[in-house]
Amino acid sequence: MEKILKPFLQTTYRERELVNLMWIGFLLYILSYTLSTTTYVNYVICQFIQIVGLVLFIPLFFNLIKFRLVNTYLQVFFSLYIIWIIFIVIRDFPSNFDQLKFMLFDAWFGGILYLSPLFILLPLKLFYLKKLFQTIFLLAIAYLIYDVFFLKDLLSQGASLTSLNIVEYFSKTLAVPAFFLLMVYTYHSNRKKFFLIIILLVTIFFALVRARRGLLFMCGLTAVFSYLLFLSQTRNKFFLVLLTIICGGILFIFGLEFFSYQKHSIFDHITDRGLEDTRSTVEICFFQDLSFKDWIIGKGMLGEYFCPGIDQDDVTGYRSTIETDYLQIILKGGLMSLSLFLLITIPAIFKGLFYSTNLLSKAAALWIIWILLNMYPSTIHTFTMPYILLWISVGICYSKNIRNIPNETLISYFKEEANSDLKQPTVNL
Template identity: 35%
Template sequence: MVIFWSCFAVYGICSAFTATYSTGMIKVIQVIQAVAILGIIYVVSSTAQFSVKNNFLRITLVLYVMYSIFILFHGYEYTYEFTKRLFFSSFIKYFFPLILLIPKNLKFYSRIFDVIIIYSVAFIFLNIIFADLVFVHYEKNINQKFAFEGFFKNLGITVAFLLFTYKYHSKNRILLALLVLLMIIGTSTFKARRAIMVLSTFHLLIFMVIFYLKSNYKLVMSGILALFIGVLAVYGPKFYKENKYTYFGELNERGTEDTRTGVEIAMARDFEPVDWVIGRGINGKYWCPNIDLNDTSGYRVMIETDYLNIILKGGVIYLGLILIMAIPAAFKAFFFSNNLLSKAAGIWIVLWILSLYPLNVFNTDLNHMLLWVCVGIGFSKDLRNMSDETIKESFSG
C-alpha cells in the first residue's frame, strides 16, 4: 500500500499546484498526475478482493459501482479534450468506494496520516511560495480566487482528522497539524471564504472537545478556555472594529451575502423531474448565465452546493446510494466502538455529509477518499472493537 498512498500524495500535491494557474508547468504536472493515477488503478486492481462481509454494504456497493458506470456513459462527450479533462479531474473519484475491497490492516491506516503530514508541509510551502495569490483580494487578482481554495481542498482540510486522532501521534505531528489548521482559519477569515472559515473553526472546536474529554488536566484546560473566551469577548469587538478595513475588511464587506440561492434557483428552473431522479450524466449542465467569468455559453457544469452537484450528475439516486452507505457507517463507528480512531471516523463522515451544502467535497482528493476509508472503519467490527493501546502501538511501530 506504500505505492497506493505515495501515488495519492503525489496526485494531491500536483492538483494543488494546478490551482495556481501556473500554466507553464501544466504539461509536466499532468504527466506526473497520469503516472500517479495509473499507479492507483494498478494497486486497486491487483489487490482488491471482491468480497465484503456485510451483506447490506456488499449489495449497496455493487449498485453504486454500476450506477457510477451509468453516469460516466450518460452524457459522455467522445472528444479528446473532454476525455483528457475527465481523466485528470473527475473519472477516478466515482470509484473511490472500491477502496472498501482492499484488505486493510493498521499499517494501512497509519499511511493515511503519513500522507496528511506530507500534505501539511506542502500546504505551508505553497502558501508561502504563492503568497501573492493567496493574500490578495479577488478584485485585484482573478487567479487568487482559486489558489487558497485549491490548497485547502487538496492539502489542508484533512489535517483535522489527524487532530481528532491525536492520541496516536507524536507532539511534533500534532503541533504541525495545529499550525496548518490555524493558518487555514486565519487566511480564510482574511479572504472572507466563509464556508472554509466556519468548517475549520468547527474542526478546531471538535479537537478541543476531544482533547478535553481525554485529558487528565480538565481543570487547567477549563481555566485556559475561560480566560480565552473572556479576552475574546472584551477585546474581540474592539479589534474587529479597528481592523475591519484591513484584516477583516473583506469579511465585513461580504457579511451575510447570499452567493448560493441564485445558482440553486437557476438549476431548479432548468431541471425536469427525470433530471432530479437520474441526473444529467458526467457532463451534466444547467442554464445559469452571467455567473462565471469569461462565460460564453451560459451553461455551468458545476454548482457550489455539492449535494446539488451530485444530483446534477447522478440524480437523487446517486446521492441516496452515498448516504445509505455513509450514515449507518457513521452510526456504527461512533456509538459502537472502543477506540478514538473509529469515533473520529464517525465524526468525519458526518462532517463530510454536512459539508455537502457549503463546500464542494465530492472531489478527487484525500478528503473524499477519507470518507470511504471511514465508511470501511464503520462497517469493520474487528477494528471498532480494538483498543486505543493496540492501535497506538501499531502506529508507533
C-alpha cells in the first residue's frame, strides 16, 4: 500500500506553489465573472480582473497538467474528444473583437468552457484534491457574501430578468460546487459539515423564492446522493432508513399544507409556476432549425438556431444557447460531441461505484450521475467548478490506484488541518 500511495503524496515546493497560484487565478476570474452578471458593477473593472485571473491561471494550468492517462480506453476516447473540441473551436473561431471578448469573458457560454475537460489531466495527487476542496469552500464563502450584498434582488418577487439571473449565476457558479463536498462529508470537520449544510439550505431557500425548479432539482438530488453515501458508510442502517422515512413523510405533509394555505407566502411564485412548460417552444424551434448535417457535427462554437420572440431585447431572432444542455452540446458539436462525452463518462460511473474501496471514488461516480441528470433541466457545460469537478471525477473513477486507496487513509489526510504546504503530509498507512 505504501508503494501505491507514494505517487499520490509526493509534491515539490514549486509544484505546491504553482497549484496555489493557479487556483487564485481561477478564483479571480470566476468571482469577477459572477459579479459582472448582476449588471450593477462596472464591466471594464470586472473584465480587467478576469484578464488578470486568466494570465495567472492559464500558463500555470498548462504547466501542471500531464498529457497522459493511465487507462487505455480513456486515452483513446478522450483524445478523440479533444480533437473534436478543437474542430468545434476552429470551424467557428471569433472573427471580430466582440466575439473574442465573449469567448474569453463569458464563463458559461464562451469559448473558455472548452478548457474544462483538460482538468482531467491534472495529476491526481492528494495535495491537488485538498486544494480543490479549499477552493470550493472559498467559492461558497463568496456565495454568502454576494447574497448579503444583493439580498434585495434575491428576494424580489417580480419578473425581473436581472433578479432571476442573479439567483441562477450565484447559485450554480458559487454554491453548487459545495454540494460535491457534502457527498464526501467524512473528509471534513464537523464545523465544515455544518457550513456545507447551511450553503445547501440557503440555496434551497432562494430557489423557492425565485421558483427555480432546475436549481431545486439539483438541491434535492444532492440531498439524496449525500444520504445514500452516508448510509453506505455508517452502521444501524435500518434505524436510519426508518427515521428518514418518518421525518421525510412529516416534512412532505407539512410542505403540502404550507403551500396549500399560505396564500401570501414568499414562496407563492413556485406554486404559481408549478409544472408550467417553459421549454417546448425553444425545443420545437431547435428541432425545426437544425439540418441533418447540424445534428451530426453541430454548428460550431458560435452556432445559433432561429427562435424569435423568446429573449428580451432580441433583434435577430437567433439564439446561441438552449436551456437543455444535451441539445446545447448538439448545437455546438453535434451528436459526435455528445456520443464521445457519454462514452467517456458512463463507464467511469460503473468503475467508481462498483470497483472502489473509498468514499471519494463513489462520490465522484455519483457526481457524474448528478451532472448527467441535471443536463436536461439546467446549463452544466460551462467553465465553472461543477463542470470542472465532472472531469476531475472522471479521472478519479478511471484511476485504479485512487479507487483502491483505503477510506481511512483519505480521512486521515483530508482531516489533518495542521498540514503545512511547506512539508509533506503524514498519512496513516
